[in-house]
Amino acid sequence: MATEGGGKEMNEIKTQFTTREGLYKLLPHSEYSRPNRVPFNSQGSNPVRVSFVNLNDQSGNGDRLCFNVGRELYFYIYKGVRKAADLSKPIDKRIYKGTQPTCHDFNHLTATAESVSLLVGFSAGQVQLIDPIKKETSKLFNEENSCQHLWKVDWNEERENEGSKTSEEALVTVQRLIDKSRVTCVRWVPGSESLFLVAHSSGSTYLYNVEHACGTTAPHYQLLKQGESFAVHTCKSKSTRNPLLKWTVGEGALNEFAFSPDGKFLACVSQDGFLRVFNFDSVELHGTMKSYFGGLLCVCWSPDGKYIVTGGEDDLVTVWSFVDCRVIARGHGHKSWVSVVAFDPYTTSVEESDPMEFSGSDEDLQDLLHFGRDRANSTQSRLSKRNSTESRPVSVTYRFGSVGQDTQLCLWDLTEDILFPHQPLSRARTHTNVMHATSPPAGSTGNSVPAAGNAAPPPLPRSNSLPHSAGSGAGGKGGVADGAVASGVSKFATLSLHDRKDRHHEKDHKRNHSMGHISSKSSDKLNLVTKARTDPAKTLGTPLCPRMEDVPLLEPLVCKKIAHERLTVLVFLEDCVVTACQEGFVCTWGRPGKVGLLSSPNQASSPGGTVV
Numbered sequence: 001m002a003t004e005g006g007g008k009e010m011n012e013i014k015t016q017f018t019t020r021e022g023l024y025k026l027l028p029h030s031e032y033s034r035p036n037r038v039p040f041n042s043q044g045s046n047p048v049r050v051s052f053v054n055l056n057d058q059s060g061n062g063d064r065l066c067f068n069v070g071r072e073l074y075f076y077i078y079k080g081v082r083k084a085a086d087l088s089k090p091i092d093k094r095i096y097k098g099t100q101p102t103c104h105d106f107n108h109l110t111a112t113a114e115s116v117s118l119l120v121g122f123s124a125g126q127v128q129l130i131d132p133i134k135k136e137t138s139k140l141f142n143e144e145n146s147c148q149h150l151w152k153v154d155w156n157e158e159r160e161n162e163g164s165k166t167s168e169e170a171l172v173t174v175q176r177l178i179d180k181s182r183v184t185c186v187r188w189v190p191g192s193e194s195l196f197l198v199a200h201s202s203g204s205t206y207l208y209n210v211e212h213a214c215g216t217t218a219p220h221y222q223l224l225k226q227g228e229s230f231a232v233h234t235c236k237s238k239s240t241r242n243p244l245l246k247w248t249v250g251e252g253a254l255n256e257f258a259f260s261p262d263g264k265f266l267a268c269v270s271q272d273g274f275l276r277v278f279n280f281d282s283v284e285l286h287g288t289m290k291s292y293f294g295g296l297l298c299v300c301w302s303p304d305g306k307y308i309v310t311g312g313e314d315d316l317v318t319v320w321s322f323v324d325c326r327v328i329a330r331g332h333g334h335k336s337w338v339s340v341v342a343f344d345p346y347t348t349s350v351e352e353s354d355p356m357e358f359s360g361s362d363e364d365l366q367d368l369l370h371f372g373r374d375r376a377n378s379t380q381s382r383l384s385k386r387n388s389t390e391s392r393p394v395s396v397t398y399r400f401g402s403v404g405q406d407t408q409l410c411l412w413d414l415t416e417d418i419l420f421p422h423q424p425l426s427r428a429r430t431h432t433n434v435m436h437a438t439s440p441p442a443g444s445t446g447n448s449v450p451a452a453g454n455a456a457p458p459p460l461p462r463s464n465s466l467p468h469s470a471g472s473g474a475g476g477k478g479g480v481a482d483g484a485v486a487s488g489v490s491k492f493a494t495l496s497l498h499d500r501k502d503r504h505h506e507k508d509h510k511r512n513h514s515m516g517h518i519s520s521k522s523s524d525k526l527n528l529v530t531k532a533r534t535d536p537a538k539t540l541g542t543p544l545c546p547r548m549e550d551v552p553l554l555e556p557l558v559c560k561k562i563a564h565e566r567l568t569v570l571v572f573l574e575d576c577v578v579t580a581c582q583e584g585f586v587c588t589w590g591r592p593g594k595v596g597l598l599s600s601p602n603q604a605s606s607p608g609g610t611v612v
Contacts, residue, residue, distance in 0.1 A: 013562060014561060021347065021592050022592025024577065024592065026587060026588075026589055026590075027595065029084035030081065030588035032085050032586040033069075034072065035087045039584065039585070040070055045070045045582075046123055047102070048068060048069055048568045048580050048581065049067065049580075050065065050066070050067045050578060050586055052066075053106035054108070054111070055113045055116065056113075061079065062113070064106075064116065064132075065078035065586070066132065068103075068120075070584075071096050072095050072101075073095075073096070073120065075091045076090050077091065081576050081594050091132055094130075099123050101120050103183060103186050104121065105118070105196075106188075107188045109188075109192070109193055113133075115133055116131060116132060118131070118132055119186045121186040122183055124180075125178075125179050127208070129141070141214055143176065177218045180202075181253075182200065183198055184199045184200060184201050184253060184254060184256065185255070189207075189259070191263055194211050195207065197257065199256070200254070203249060203251065203252055203253060203270065204249075204254070205246070205254055206246055207244045207245040208242045208244065209244060212240055212241055212244075213242065214242045214243075215237065215241045219237070219241070219246075220235070221234065221235060222234055227284075229276070230248060230249045232246070233245070234246075249268050252295065254268055255269050255270060256269050256297065257269070258301055259301075260301050264281065265277055266280045267301065269297065269298065270295065273290055273312070274296065275288065287325035291316075291318070292318075292330070292545065293313070294314050294337075295312050296310050296311070296312035297311060297313065297337060298312070298338060298339060300343055301322075303343055303348060306323060307322060307328075311334075311337075312337065313337050315335065316331060316338070317330065317331040317341055319554075328551065328552070329418050330551055330553055331554035331555070331556065333555065335404075336405040336406035336566075339404050339566065339568050341570075343400045348396070349399075395416055396416055396419060397415050398413070399411065399412070403569070404567060405566040405567070406566075407561050407581070408559055408562070409559070409567065409579060411558040413554075414554070565581045565583045567581050575594040576588045577591065
């Protein structure tokens with residue numbers, strides 16, 4: 001973890017950083033933004049989001065990039081580490097009146113060099129289906145009469161470092177019949193050419209089919225299934241119409257959802273602080289987890305679907321086991337809310353080995369750390385054998401990252417000593433920093449790995465975690481179900497660290513409401529207060545929400561300030577890592593060994609960059 005020194009060092013924007021696999025370097029010529037490159041005034045605007053799609057064309061340059069900044073939506077050819085970005089030639093640019101884009105998603109199944117389907121959600125509740133290549137708008141959902149007007153302005157003669165064409169659109173009708181609240185997340189259903197899912201800040205999620213129309217009157221619903229803090233309704237009508245289904249999940253906004261890699265399960269995170277995982281087809285609740293405090297803002301799946309990572313207003317990243325339905329680790333490195341979490345499939349280490357083999361060197365590790373799609377596919381295949389009794393033991397290290405409102409990028413390694421604390425390690429291969437516990441936590445029973453009978457557990461082998469307590473293993477799926485949800489939990493979800501008496505809810509982020517400002521003394525107070533507030537639901541200290549001392553606490557492998565404004569995007573690609581901040585700058589970080597591939601007539605090294 002970065003050393004916290006003087007103020008100047010702390011506020012310096014990093015342009016490169018080093019991990020065990022090598023140097024990651026910011027590529028200034030691969031930066032995408034509005035054509036004028038002027039920082040966007042982000043006050044009151046929705047988060048900048050980025051979507052990618054590969055068109056698999058014959059030119060070898062099939063990657064396309066979409067991002068929103070304020071009222072504007074841009075669609076570019078993404079050249080990555082190969083060539084410098086040309087901001088003067090967006091494929092498509094749209095400016096909206098009366099509403100702002102909030103999120104978007106490409107249909108990778110139907111994308112071709114001639115056509116691509118892009119869903120765009122808006123702050124006023126609408127969802128638009130567009131084709132940025134054909135520059136067409138196909139349909140508008142959640143809008144009475146599906147009415148809209150378009151004006152096209154040709155800037156060929158008058159542009160000044162701006163795009164050659166732009167579409168200015170006004171979504172005229174103000175009546176939303178399905179849901180009037182902001183769209184928080186939109187995703188195509190995996191494997192489908194026509195089904196997509198839309199989440200709103202109202203807490204409702206809707207399933208649409210692009211081939212069906214929305215009705216001209218407000219839909220009527222009938223209950224399909226109901227469970228602990230969720231209900232699913234179908235649209236009651238004589239003919240099939242949108243929405244096909246309405247999910248009501250938890251309390252408050254549903255901030256994000258993510259499909260499992262096989263498309264069978266859906267993970268949802270809400271403002272009430274809960275992660276809920278559903279079987280998407282059977283609409284059954286698989287498991288639940290509660291944040292330490294505050295809402296959960298982001299969620300992602302591991303490449304093999306065995307683990308889920310969340311981030312939110314408790315400034316923590318939380319790792320949840322899909323198989324065991326329990327929290328297996330938390331990560332503390334951010335000083336403010338965590339905006340995005342994502343796994344890196346290209347840096348996950350997997351190696352089959354003999355059960356008691358402990359040999360190996362740092363040089364051996366480098367053989368595991370090359371990048372590419374074949375690598376990622378091979379990794380996922382080998383990960384799927386991890387729990388097979390027929391295969392030999394497998395040494396696993398998952399890499400994931402997070403970005404937050406503290407403008408920091410954190411990289412984390414989830415190692416085998418955390419994943420399988422009761423099993424002997426096949427190799428000690430983790431190479432991250434260690435957070436040492438100087439004494440057992442207060443109230444600890446002392447039952448920790450290894451098995452009972454040892455007076456003191458040995459230190460974990462080169463781990464990035466605190467010693468693991470057996471308390472985190474208590475209870476499985478049944479324990480989660482028993483501890484799940486009550487009406488009093490919503491009060492706990494919005495608990496802040498200061499001015500609790502004066503605030504009944506949180507709307508704006510406050511820097512002092514963060515884990516980074518909790519001292520060891522104040523953390524004891526926090527435990528007392530939260531315990532008092534959550535006694536009715538008995539959430540804290542159960543498998544639903546273990547205490548901090550009951551699960552390993554990860555320390556980031558890398559924790560660097562990389563932007564001036566809050567970070568809103570983190571995407572791991574084959575040869576680079578992509579981040580974006582609220583100023584509207586989409587940045588490319590070349591992976592080790594990939595930086596030299598960038599070709600530009602005026603190519604220069606990153607200004608002021610130092611290896612840190």
